[in-house]
Amino acid sequence: MIELNFNGSTVAVDADPTTPLLYVLRDDLKLNGTKFGCGLGQCGACSVLVDGRAVMSCLMPIGIVQQRPVRTVEGLGSTDKPGVLQQAFIDEQAAQCGYCIAGMIVRAQALLERDPRPSDAAIRRHMAPNLCRCGTHLRILRAVRRAADRISAADGTAQRTPAP
Numbered sequence: 001m002i003e004l005n006f007n008g009s010t011v012a013v014d015a016d017p018t019t020p021l022l023y024v025l026r027d028d029l030k031l032n033g034t035k036f037g038c039g040l041g042q043c044g045a046c047s048v049l050v051d052g053r054a055v056m057s058c059l060m061p062i063g064i065v066q067q068r069p070v071r072t073v074e075g076l077g078s079t080d081k082p083g084v085l086q087q088a089f090i091d092e093q094a095a096q097c098g099y100c101i102a103g104m105i106v107r108a109q110a111l112l113e114r115d116p117r118p119s120d121a122a123i124r125r126h127m128a129p130n131l132c133r134c135g136t137h138l139r140i141l142r143a144v145r146r147a148a149d150r151i152s153a154a155d156g157t158a159q160r161t162p163a164p
């Protein structure tokens, strides 16, 4: 048994330590928001937060994760109460097929926790590892910009220019 910390809860998982975190999330814990894309660390569809950093869970064995806090898209809000990024992605209609979106939101979350006021260039740089086969990248960038602006506005700081 390996104890893992998912979205604030500790769970014991009966799996080999070399099992990719993605498989445990989807198959054992039924947290299906995180997607299997390439399985090779090349698309970012499987992105989750480990210790606040975006990682590709298809490449991360659970033996390495152990008790380090893991957050998935399910931990960032719900249908009834979307998180700031989730609401921004809805507002910008950033999804086409939607397959990449959970990974995009998780990766953006890591940025906004580290830098709540990122420049447009910083957003582009940070989001670059995650791919969208539908090509909605510009709407995705606008959604991250919108979320950052919303956080800044809540802090009483000035709005920023939207990403192109």
Ligand code: FES
Pocket: 035, 036, 037, 038, 039, 040, 041, 042, 043, 044, 045, 046, 047, 056, 057, 058, 059
């Ligand atoms: S499924 Fe993990 S990077 Fe593509």
Ligand code: FES
Pocket: 094, 095, 096, 097, 098, 099, 100, 101, 131, 132, 133, 134, 135, 136
């Ligand atoms: S919306 Fe389809 S892969 Fe991104």
